[in-house]
Amino acid sequence: MTAPASAKQASGSAIYALAFSIVAFLFATIGLVVVAADDGGGSATSSEAGPIAVSLTDYAITPATINAAAGDVSLAVSNDAGQVHNLAIADLNAKTADLSGGASADLELKDVAPGTYAVICTIPGHEALGMVATLIVTEGGASTEVAAGGDTTMTGMDHDNPSPEVAAAMDERMQKGMTEGLATFTGGGGTEGIGNVKLEPTTVEADGTKVFDLEASIIDWEVSPGKIVKAWAYNGMVPAPWIRTEPNDKVKVNIENNLPIDTDIHWHGISTPFPMDGVAYLTQELPVNPGETFTYEWTNPDRPELGMYHPHTHGQTAVINGMFGVFQVGDMPLPRGETISGRDIPADLTVTQEVPMVLNDAGTIGFSLNGKSYPATSPISADLGDNVLVTYYNEGLTAHPMHLHRLPQLVVARDGIALEQPYWADTINVAPGERFTVLIMPREAGDVGVWAYHCHILTHAENDDGLFGMVTAMIVSDPNAPAA
Numbered sequence: 001m002t003a004p005a006s007a008k009q010a011s012g013s014a015i016y017a018l019a020f021s022i023v024a025f026l027f028a029t030i031g032l033v034v035v036a037a038d039d040g041g042g043s044a045t046s047s048e049a050g051p052i053a054v055s056l057t058d059y060a061i062t063p064a065t066i067n068a069a070a071g072d073v074s075l076a077v078s079n080d081a082g083q084v085h086n087l088a089i090a091d092l093n094a095k096t097a098d099l100s101g102g103a104s105a106d107l108e109l110k111d112v113a114p115g116t117y118a119v120i121c122t123i124p125g126h127e128a129l130g131m132v133a134t135l136i137v138t139e140g141g142a143s144t145e146v147a148a149g150g151d152t153t154m155t156g157m158d159h160d161n162p163s164p165e166v167a168a169a170m171d172e173r174m175q176k177g178m179t180e181g182l183a184t185f186t187g188g189g190g191t192e193g194i195g196n197v198k199l200e201p202t203t204v205e206a207d208g209t210k211v212f213d214l215e216a217s218i219i220d221w222e223v224s225p226g227k228i229v230k231a232w233a234y235n236g237m238v239p240a241p242w243i244r245t246e247p248n249d250k251v252k253v254n255i256e257n258n259l260p261i262d263t264d265i266h267w268h269g270i271s272t273p274f275p276m277d278g279v280a281y282l283t284q285e286l287p288v289n290p291g292e293t294f295t296y297e298w299t300n301p302d303r304p305e306l307g308m309y310h311p312h313t314h315g316q317t318a319v320i321n322g323m324f325g326v327f328q329v330g331d332m333p334l335p336r337g338e339t340i341s342g343r344d345i346p347a348d349l350t351v352t353q354e355v356p357m358v359l360n361d362a363g364t365i366g367f368s369l370n371g372k373s374y375p376a377t378s379p380i381s382a383d384l385g386d387n388v389l390v391t392y393y394n395e396g397l398t399a400h401p402m403h404l405h406r407l408p409q410l411v412v413a414r415d416g417i418a419l420e421q422p423y424w425a426d427t428i429n430v431a432p433g434e435r436f437t438v439l440i441m442p443r444e445a446g447d448v449g450v451w452a453y454h455c456h457i458l459t460h461a462e463n464d465d466g467l468f469g470m471v472t473a474m475i476v477s478d479p480n481a482p483a484a
Helices: 012-017 019-029 164-186
Strands: 043-045 052-057 060-062 065-069 071-079 104-112 115-120 132-138 210-224 227-234 243-245 250-257 266-268 293-299 305-310 325-329 353-362 366-369 380-383 388-394 400-404 409-414 417-425 427-430 435-440 449-455 471-477
Touching (some): 052 065, 060 132, 065 071, 325 353, 380 388, 388 400
Parallel strands (some): 065 132, 210 250, 243 325
Antiparallel strands (some): 052 060, 305 325, 388 435, 400 427, 449 471
């Protein structure tokens, strides 16, 4: 019925003609230009009283800003979480051991020169989840006090009295990150690999059964420019291939396991028979061992469904690291010919573009939309009069309020079930495992532009270097506008 997002791309000239709009989007619309959330961590200053206490939790480093005087710096690091964490400062070649919950360690830093140093947890995926902090070392120490918990402060400064040096460094770092990100974003992302490619049946059997082949393996995946991770994938892509079927279709899916561990496939939100639900040892007698294959088969119900597929065996590792995909049965019914909150939905409405948007926030992939982190995310391009159908699929570990600037979203389905009473919203909160389907209908001259489109948990969309992670844009053009 519809073409994937990649089928409709704005021309380079159209994108660059809107560069000033993108700049405005980058520097103004999200509302976090130089202010960075510290997740309640505040800041701490070294003193003669002893080492600076640093706490590791799921998933934060507290304080978020550590101020110290040049020379020897001592950090008393404690893991106050249930998971294993560590603390590392790459520029100082310093790292604690991996600490189990309740463990602690002192990190002694010798002859530290003035400067700003990144502090992270190096456990895979934890940096992307927010385990980052900043060590600011100055001659004679810093003037900031310990900030009150829950404040949102500029890194390395309080609200009222930032030092000129710290403020200038932060502004320079933000400007550099934002402008470099803009250049990459308008240039198309600059990364290898694309996910959500529709998978055609390998064969159609005599009785009409559609047969699809999947291979599970670990691949190199470029999440953002230059950031290549070990992703767990189906058919070498993240997200996995988009499988489209129809109501009443007979379906077979063959899985070949080339992972180093057992696997299975759960068809989340899809009506399958009990033995095909894909939970090893529960609904499925045994998992699929490395080097083996297994066939799932069922007949679709006589109604549309929108679901996801992913492993249950070792899912806590495989899913967040990339093994997730869209499984579709038919088309969601739309409220054609209805009037909703004063807005008329055309009776002859045709969907011009269908966009799956898979959300993730953990593992090697980290904060991402469709397996990519800004500036490698793909903008959605549309003309006035188009009807864009977007479905959010949350395969992460936390909820994400997805916010599109200017253009309201008509929520038409939740979890693959059409709503009897669709509603308009500008921010849709998508919990793990949920699917929300929304219709976006640019109509007014004022809709033309490049509009920010992002998760509104702001630490999922911006850091001290500018935008990152769960950020993209919707580019609306007027096809009847005079040529520039």
